[in-house]
Amino acid sequence: MRLLRLFPDDTKIPFMRWRKWSFLASGIASVLCFVVLYTHGMNTGIDFQGGTLMEIQTKSGPADLEGIRSQLNGLGLGEVQVQSFGADDDVLIRIARQEGGDEAQAAVVTKVQASLGDSVDYRRTEMVGPRVSGELAQNGILGIISALGLIMVYVWFRFEWQYSLGAVIATLHDVVLTIGFFAVTQVEFNLSSIAAILTIVGYSLNDTVVVYDRIREMRRKYKRLNLVVLLDLAINQTLTRTTNTALTTLIALAALVIFGGEVIRSFTASMLFGVLIGTYSSIFIAAPVLIFLDPQLAGDKSTKKAEDDAEEAVEPA
Amino acid sequence: MLYFSRWKVTTILLTIFVALVVLIPNYLSSDQIKNYWPSWLPGRQVVLGLDLQGGVYLLYQVDVNDYKQKRLKALEGDIRQAMREDPRIGYTGLGIQGDVVQLKIRDADKVDEAAKRLGNLLNPLSTGALGGAAVTEFQFDQGSDGLMRLGFSETGLDKRLGTVVQQSIEVIRRRVDQMGAVEPSIQRQGSDRILVEAPGEKDPARLKNIIGRTAQMTFHLVDLNVSADEAAKGNLPPGEILLKQKEGGMPMVVDETPLMTGEDLTDAQTSFQSQTNEPVVSFRLSTSGARKFAQVTTDNVGRLFAIVLDDEIISAPRINEPITQGSGQISGHFTVETANDLAVLLRAGALPAKLSVAEERTVGPGLGADSIAAGERAALIGTVAVVIFMLASYGLFGIFANLALVVNLILIMAIITVLQATLTLPGIAGIVLTMGMAVDSNVLIYERIREEQRLGRSPVSAIDAGFRRAFGTILDANITTLIAAIVLFQMGSGPVKGFAVTHVIGIVTTMFTAITFTRLVVATWVRYRRPSVVPL
Numbered sequence: 001m002r003l004l005r006l007f008p009d010d011t012k013i014p015f016m017r018w019r020k021w022s023f024l025a026s027g028i029a030s031v032l033c034f035v036v037l038y039t040h041g042m043n044t045g046i047d048f049q050g051g052t053l054m055e056i057q058t059k060s061g062p063a064d065l066e067g068i069r070s071q072l073n074g075l076g077l078g079e080v081q082v083q084s085f086g087a088d089d090d091v092l093i094r095i096a097r098q099e100g101g102d103e104a105q106a107a108v109v110t111k112v113q114a115s116l117g118d119s120v121d122y123r124r125t126e127m128v129g130p131r132v133s134g135e136l137a138q139n140g141i142l143g144i145i146s147a148l149g150l151i152m153v154y155v156w157f158r159f160e161w162q163y164s165l166g167a168v169i170a171t172l173h174d175v176v177l178t179i180g181f182f183a184v185t186q187v188e189f190n191l192s193s194i195a196a197i198l199t200i201v202g203y204s205l206n207d208t209v210v211v212y213d214r215i216r217e218m219r220r221k222y223k224r225l226n227l228v229v230l231l232d233l234a235i236n237q238t239l240t241r242t243t244n245t246a247l248t249t250l251i252a253l254a255a256l257v258i259f260g261g262e263v264i265r266s267f268t269a270s271m272l273f274g275v276l277i278g279t280y281s282s283i284f285i286a287a288p289v290l291i292f293l294d295p296q297l298a299g300d301k302s303t304k305k306a307e308d309d310a311e312e313a314v315e316p317a
Numbered sequence: 318m319l320y321f322s323r324w325k326v327t328t329i330l331l332t333i334f335v336a337l338v339v340l341i342p343n344y345l346s347s348d349q350i351k352n353y354w355p356s357w358l359p360g361r362q363v364v365l366g367l368d369l370q371g372g373v374y375l376l377y378q379v380d381v382n383d384y385k386q387k388r389l390k391a392l393e394g395d396i397r398q399a400m401r402e403d404p405r406i407g408y409t410g411l412g413i414q415g416d417v418v419q420l421k422i423r424d425a426d427k428v429d430e431a432a433k434r435l436g437n438l439l440n441p442l443s444t445g446a447l448g449g450a451a452v453t454e455f456q457f458d459q460g461s462d463g464l465m466r467l468g469f470s471e472t473g474l475d476k477r478l479g480t481v482v483q484q485s486i487e488v489i490r491r492r493v494d495q496m497g498a499v500e501p502s503i504q505r506q507g508s509d510r511i512l513v514e515a516p517g518e519k520d521p522a523r524l525k526n527i528i529g530r531t532a533q534m535t536f537h538l539v540d541l542n543v544s545a546d547e548a549a550k551g552n553l554p555p556g557e558i559l560l561k562q563k564e565g566g567m568p569m570v571v572d573e574t575p576l577m578t579g580e581d582l583t584d585a586q587t588s589f590q591s592q593t594n595e596p597v598v599s600f601r602l603s604t605s606g607a608r609k610f611a612q613v614t615t616d617n618v619g620r621l622f623a624i625v626l627d628d629e630i631i632s633a634p635r636i637n638e639p640i641t642q643g644s645g646q647i648s649g650h651f652t653v654e655t656a657n658d659l660a661v662l663l664r665a666g667a668l669p670a671k672l673s674v675a676e677e678r679t680v681g682p683g684l685g686a687d688s689i690a691a692g693e694r695a696a697l698i699g700t701v702a703v704v705i706f707m708l709a710s711y712g713l714f715g716i717f718a719n720l721a722l723v724v725n726l727i728l729i730m731a732i733i734t735v736l737q738a739t740l741t742l743p744g745i746a747g748i749v750l751t752m753g754m755a756v757d758s759n760v761l762i763y764e765r766i767r768e769e770q771r772l773g774r775s776p777v778s779a780i781d782a783g784f785r786r787a788f789g790t791i792l793d794a795n796i797t798t799l800i801a802a803i804v805l806f807q808m809g810s811g812p813v814k815g816f817a818v819t820h821v822i823g824i825v826t827t828m829f830t831a832i833t834f835t836r837l838v839v840a841t842w843v844r845y846r847r848p849s850v851v852p853l
Contacts, residue, residue: 003853004709009771055684102378102673106529109677113522123684125521127677132376143808147801154800158793192743195805195813199750199820202801206754206794210761213790241764244710245757248703252753255699256746261691263368263684264742271750 006243011236015283016228019291022284026173033180042182045190046126048140050097050133052108055085055124056116062088068116075111086262090123102129124263140194144175147198151205159212162293167208170286174204178274192267200274203249207242207282214238215287227294231287246279319781319840329833333724336731343734363734365516366741366815369689371682372516373501373524377672379482379509384670385469388477389413392438392455392467396420399434406431414466422463432457435465442476452476478509481669486511491665492527496658510675521679523658531627531671532662534579537571538613539621539633545569560623562630563649569630571623576613581606585663587656590648596656597648600663607643615639624649626659692745699749700726707756711763713852717838718759721830725755728826729819738822741815751823757794758831762787767853776851777843784836791831799824 046053056063068091069082079096093112098104109125128136148168156164178197182189214234222230235242253275256268342350342360350360367374393413400406400420407423408431422431439453454473458466482505489503489511501515501524518524540557545568548559558573584601602610613622614636623633624647631649651659704722707715729748733740766783774782802824806817842848 003712004706009767057683102380102675106674106677110522121681121683122679123681125677125679127674129378129673129675131378132676139808143804147804150800150804151797154797191809191813192816195743195809195816198801198805199816202798202820203754205797205801206757209794209797210790213793217786237768238764241757241760244760244764245754248706248756248760249750249753251702251706252699252749255702256695256749258695259691259698260695260746260749261688261742263688263691264746267743268746 005240006247007240011239012232013236013239014232015235016232016288016291018284019288022288026177026281026285029180030173030176033176033183036180036183040183040186042179042189043186045188046094046097046128046133047190048133048137050105050128050130052093052095052105052112053124053126054093054095054109054112054122056091056093056120057123058089058091058120060119063091065091068093071115072112075115077108077111090262091120097130097133102131105129136191140191143194144197144201147201148172151201155205155209155212159216162290163212163216166286166289166293167205167212169289170208170281171201171204173281173285174200174274174277177277178270181270181273187266187269190266192264193270196267196270196274199271200278203275204278204281207245207278208286210241211235211238211282211287215290227291231290235283235287242279242282246275249275319777319784319836319843321837321840325833326837329837333727333834336727339731339734340727343730359735361734361737363730364737364739365685365689366739366744366812367514367516367678367685368680368742368812369685369692369740370516371519371680371685372514373518373521374676374678375513375515375525375528375674376506376676377485377511377513377529378675379478379485379511380671380673381478381509384478384481385416385474386413387670388454388469389416389418393418395438396435396467399438400431402434406434417466417468419464419466422465425463428459428463431463431465432459435467438467440473442473475508482509482511484669485672488666488668489513489528492661493524495661495665496524496527511672517682519682523654525674525677527658527661529672529674530662531668532579532665533627533667534582534663535575535625536577536610537573537575537623537625538617539623540570540572541621543570560625560628560630562633566630569621569623569633571625571630575625576622577602577606577609579663579667581609582663585660587653587660588646590646595648596651596653597646598651598656598660598663599646600644602643602645604643607641610643610645611639611641614641626662631659688742692742696745696749696752700752703752703756707759711759711853713842714759714763714839717835717842718756718763720838721759721835722752722755724834725823725826725830726752728829729822732822732826733819738818739815740819741812743812744815744819747816747819748823751820751827754798755823755827755830758787758791758827759835761790761794762831762835763853766851770851770853776848779851780839780843784839788832791828795824795828 063084065082065084069080072080072082072093072095077095078098081094083092084090085092095108095112098108105127106129109127113122148171151171152164152168155167175197178200181187182193211234214237215231218225218230218234225233250272253268253272257265257272260268339359339361342354343362345354354360390413393411396411396418400408406427408420409423411420412418422428435457439455439457441451441453443452452472453470454477455467456470456473457468460466486503486505493501493503501513501518503511503513506512513528515524537560540554543552543554543557545559548570549568553559553570556573557570559568559570561568581602582600583603586599588597588599589595590597618636618638621633621635623630625631631647634648647659700722704719707718707722709715711718726748729751732738762783765787766779769779769782769786770776799821802817802820806814806821809817
């Protein structure tokens with residue numbers, strides 16, 4: 001049986017030659033993410049804003065969105081969003097945070113249920129009060145920062161500080177672009193989105209660490225090799241692994257996006273995006289960034305030879 | 318790396334076997350487990366999260382301000398009482414100012430005596446034994462001109478809040494137990510919150526109604542000399558208040574000080590009024606309550622008394638004759654269910670402070686079932702797709718990897734079952750994601766073996782080097798992923814925590830299967846086939 005191979009053996013793709021372009025592209029993309037984030041903001045869900053979310057299903061035939069909307073607008077609950085959710089008899093209702101604290105907030109569900117009555121099936125109700133929503137947002141940000149910090153420390157212990165910094169730069173890049181994904185698509189940003197970002201952080205680092213591992217091994221083996229050549233070699237050698245793992249993960253995620261249901265679609269879709277970005281960043285950001293962080297080794301071999309040799313003497317084999 | 322001692326092989330196979338046994342109860346009904354499954358074997362089933370089986374998640378917040386106001390009001394009353402004692406101390410301006418009660422002593426000579434009396438009202442919560450300072454609920458400071466201010470002491474308030482939360486939990490538990498049917502978990506969260514989770518609850522509105530009511534029942538005499546309209550304009554006689562009536566009845570003016578409270582009740586039951594057959598709540602009073610009630614009804618024959626629940630008049634019957642037998646009925650256009658609920662509330666007692674819902678998540682059983690179906694479908698399709706890809710990419714070794722994948726899945730589910738971790742929809746997503754990422758270890762190993770072989774090593778030596786060299790990488794890569802997943806577990810709640818749980822378990826089992834099971838399979842294959850070339 002002939003086995004499937006996406007790349008031939010011994011590829012010599014000059015990834016490092018494109019580093020200026022990849023940095024430029026990532027830089028522009030990151031800036032764009034911030035711009036969109038600033039101009040359009042994120043579609044933060046009730047987890048972080050407070051408010052009420054209800055998923056209902058009509059018992060007979062497709063839902064009359066316009067009718068439901070005008071009916072709920074009559075309740076005087078402020079901003080009400082009514083939209084179809086997956087199927088045409090499935091409706092998602094979002095009601096903005098109420099003035100007047102927890103009590104007014106808690107009354108919303110009862111009011112909506114009294115208004116819509118028994119003609120619909122209440123599939124899901126979520127209500128988050130103003131105080132809790134603030135804490136959830138704070139915890140989420142804290143979680144991402146502490147995860148990045150801990151991982152930085154781990155990589156620093158296992159490798160060297162340049163790798164640690166490089167890994168964090170690449171991961172931050174992924175986080176920024178994923179946040180940009182939420183800002184551009186206006187997919188709801190909620191608690192599970194934080195979970196998605198943390199998973200992406202984990203995946204992207206996993207990928208980066210595998211590449212770094214190979215770079216470290218090669219540097220021990222070929223001490224005199226120019227860093228650019230060495231990075232290219234390391235990436236090419238791990239290329240099949242990188243793409244195969246990305247592919248199996250993407251296959252699993254795609255199954256989740258398509259078949260996993262509407263409730264977790266924002267979660268799975270953002271992870272799909274993040275895994276793509278994470279794979280890109282391991283090759284095009286994490287590796288070439290080492291050239292800047294370790295300029296001594298990146299320079300022309302002939303002129304830097306003396307320094308190289310000096311370092312070699314210090315470095316344990 | 319390719320040699321396995323006999324006991325190692327046994328351990329690996331035994332682990333998988335035990336995992337399989339642990340999984341079996343998940344495919345049995347609870348009746349089957351009870352009747353046929355040996356009791357000495359683990360009979361646990363996977364715990365499904367609220368999002369999969371439907372149910373209610375309610376986070377209650379103790380209304381600290383409401384509680385403080387209540388306590389300050391009581392303190393104000395106590396101060397009035399204390400100053401009235403013989404010899405009377407004259408004062409002016411007694412009232413609640415923000416978080417303190419203040420008053421001004423008229424006569425400078427009596428300031429010391431007043432301070433002494435106020436000192437008795439500080440309500441010690443713990444004695445100063447063991448060298449610690451005594452903790453009192455209140456503290457007071459004395460200004461110039463006989464000004465006295467009493468407010469909460471910080472530790473005192475914390476301590477009281479702790480008790481309030483504890484008492485609230487007990488009351489909620491009593492109420493829910495008496496409702497029957499559901500088995501919610503009720504626990505304290507943080508300093509002033511209570512989390513109630515009721516999986517499988519089908520009537521969240523009723524549950525909320527039962528838990529959230531303060532259920533402070535009081536009986537007040539009605540003053541019919543003042544009309545509600547007059548009172549609404551602010552013309553209230555001192556010591557009287559205006560209360561609204563349930564279901565749009567006329568508001569009434571009543572005495573502010575209740576004749577009796579719910580604490581005087583010993584029992585409450587639903588019954589039916591003999592003439593109208595209308596559901597009513599009959600109550601029984603404690604001995605002291607009965608005496609009080611007899612006295613009041615004797616003195617006030619012909620007047621109305623209002624039965625008030627949480628500042629809302631339920632009914633206001635006329636006292637036709639003295640009630641001396643220590644029991645009575647509350648009628649108020651109840652249905653059987655509302656009468657039942659009121660009886661439950663009265664039996665379980667009032668909450669010591671007002672609770673408000675800070676966060677609520679409810680999932681109906683229909684959505685839960687749909688989510689399980691969607692999760693299962695996605696898991697099946699995702700796993701099959703990964704299996705096909707691995708088979709196409711690595712042939713025989715792909716089969717090894719797929720075997721490892723199945724073992725991995727068995728281990729994950731077994732650990733979830735044993736730990737009784739909650740499986741949520743994002744948790745299923747975590748398992749599917751693990752299926753995708755799990756093959757990474759095998760890919761790393763196989764690619765390494767391929768490389769080593771191409772460098773000219775013999776099959777055995779290449780496989781050996783492949784496993785050994787890939788090991789460090791697998792460890793580093795998985796530990797970084799693990800760190801992110803553990804942080805997620807720490808901060809997450811509900812469904813997100815479910816994701817973190819399966820993700821963490823998945824990473825651990827993945828490392829286990831890659832390092833032990835795959836290696837064992839490959840080693841066995843090498844031993845029996847003695848390959849001249851590794852087919853990678």
